[in-house]
Amino acid sequence: MSHPIPHFFQHNHNKTAFGRLLRNHLLTVLCVFLSCITIVPLFSLLYLLFKKGGSFLSLSIFTELPASPGLEGGGFGNAILGTLMMVGIATFFSGPIGILGAIFIAEYAPLSRLARTVRFVAKLLTGIPSIICGAFAFAMIVLTTGHFSALAGGVALAVLMLPTILITSELALLGVSSSYRDASYGLGATPFQTIWCIVLPEALPAMMRGMMLAVARAAGETAPILFTALFSQGWPRSILEPMASLSVLIYNFSALPYPYQVQMAWTASLVLVGMVTGINLIAQWAFCKKI
């Protein structure tokens, strides 16, 4: 029992103390019960993922193209490659901008009006639904070039990733002890030298961690690429053409009436969840602080 009441007190206040303790325990039971309820769907999800998706898992999944709807066989190698390529494009755009922007608002001019605006905008951007990123890329790239493309999908994902990278990088930089900056400036280093030689190496693991989290999130997103990169039955050839992705494949196949394709959707889900979890785990373990 967590709060034992001494006997001589229990004697005086028997009823109230008993009632209070009873209520205490009932609430504890309720809280544990409610918490455990939330885990049930997750177990169901994992169970189905492994049961339905695991049975189809084979090497050909990763190397073959999807079969036409209704037919059996094939894999989704193009979708895996497409997801990786689009996330790569997104990181190529959002990584440098996010990190450089974070350096500006954390190191160069933390109190400037621009820095405050950037922080505010980053907060607004995190609040924007992911599908709006897709609508933006659609308006800016698909409508301008006249066709769907992996580039548009990558840009949409970049917009999605940018605020996460910016905010986590700023936090990483703020986590660097200011005594290092003092020491560096005290030795006559320029701001650039202080940031480049002292602050960035210290903040790098945390920054990478933030970046990996953004990558993991982007890899699982469907809404921004659904109508920007669309889907393609073939292997990726050019970033200016439509490109397949795992998440869109799951969405498309889940609505088909053919059991084989639905099975494929489950297998793709398993691969996607595995990828996302893998990236998250890498972020947690590989970038632990080392001296």
Next chain:
Amino acid sequence: MTSPLASLPFSEPFADDVVCDQRFIEVSNFNFFYGKKQVLFDINLTIPARQVTAFIGPSGCGKSTLLRNLNRMNELLPGVSHSGTIAIHGISIFDPSIEVIALRRRIGMVFQKSNPFPKSIFENVVFPLRIMGKQSRSFLEETVERSLRAVALWDEVKDRLKESALGLSGGQMQRLCIARAIANQPEVLLMDEPCSALDPIATAKIEELIVELKKEFTIIIVTHSMQQASRISDLTAFFYLGKLIEFDQTQRIFTAPIQKKTEDYITGRFG
């Protein structure tokens, strides 16, 4: 014990400036503000070269603020302003033609809490050289040995120069920070309560070191400990509420202070 510095061709600074020796750093009519709040009031002070000058006074009296103004570290804080001048070698450090970065190289600083970078011992000492772009291996090694010998740390760490500086003890870290500062070949060393986080044995070592270092450097030290000031300094300045109350030979300050406030402080009646 012979000085490790004596035998070494350390900096050959300001031979042309010997005339300035007694009036090396001149602070005149200096006022300093954090935003609207004034923290230093009309400071006038002349610090001679190659002596130890101690700044003493109760917390918040402005002694650290003045110290951090001598190499313009305070400019890194937002919303600060000043009036009056600080001159070194007769040249105002606030002169627009002075590069603040060059200034900080000539006026090294050691902080209250030792702050070695999370790099190896070697890399810590050569950091000021690396940022200058001097990369010759032999020069770096020579500087590391010279600087570490100067702070009596060489024998303790010479076999593990490649190990992280964060593995050293508190006193060793602080001596490493001093070594790092003198690797820059400065003329002045500013020390902001360098022993406040150290145990008595480490403190004694640093104090010994300061006395040794004053042969080469002009040292200005902020300290809370009056015993420390009386042990190591040649001159003592007493600050109170942002004003310089008294500045004289240490011996005189501690035996026959002129001002009542100084006497009250050094006899422990307040502070």
Next chain:
Amino acid sequence: MSFLSRQSNYWKRIDYFHLFCWGASIATVLLFALIICEIISKAAPAIQEFGWHFLTGSEWRPNRDIYGVFPMIIGTAASSFIALFLALPLGVSVSLFLSENFLPATPRHFFRMMIEMLAATPSVVYGLWGIFTVVPLVHHYGNMIARHSHSLPFLKGPAYGNSLLTASLVLSLMILPTIASLSRSALEAVPQSLREGAYALGATRWETILHVRIPYAAPGIIAAAILALGRAMGETMAVAMLIGNSQCFTLSLFSPSNTLSALLANQFAEADGLQISALMYVALILVILTLGTNFLGEIIRRHMQKITAEGH
């Protein structure tokens, strides 16, 4: 300048890095402006054509160029509020569970990993899972409930699997980790001294939680709830896969419905002409709704924080 002259002039270089960083900051701000401008400019034809009637019209017929989003606005609001209603008690109890020591550290750590995994699972996987588990459940039990509900408008049958309730149930699962982790950090920000104070006065664990921790953390918990509401409004894929995408307006929990984001997901790829513009108008409404919700949350949080600060 004798004592400076010996230096090399390494610092005289212009700090290009500073310029890059400044440029990246400007780019971030411009990007946001560009997003808003693009959406407004592409929505302009539809705004001119329909004006406010777009919000009140309840027909969406691309083949006749009639567009109204009233049912989707109601659907968005209903699904996200139901989801919040379900997820808030669960999320807060999870956050309490994780920050108190009801169980030893190892199961709690495991539990925390599970919740993190719940947060990291992609939306489209939730959708797929919903199709196979929640849809049959709602279909089965919904019909049972509808039969006994004596034609209450909210519980009217026949129950479809793909319905407002299905989408809300899965949505609640998706926003739960947000609520749990944000309210956990709010609860853990309660000073230890306050908790110890309550224990020292003889309070039980739950009296401490209910009278000290939760009131103190209330601004954070409410902010978490509102942030989660914003998430639920913008959540697209799982909803699009589960809500049934009916363009008709109904009150019943068991009927198919639609949301703004699901509408976008379903129609953008095949849209042309005025339909694109109408969809951009929908996107604009969605942006305003979600940003407005987040903004409201921020205001409430600041306001309540002030009250709590004054109260202590």
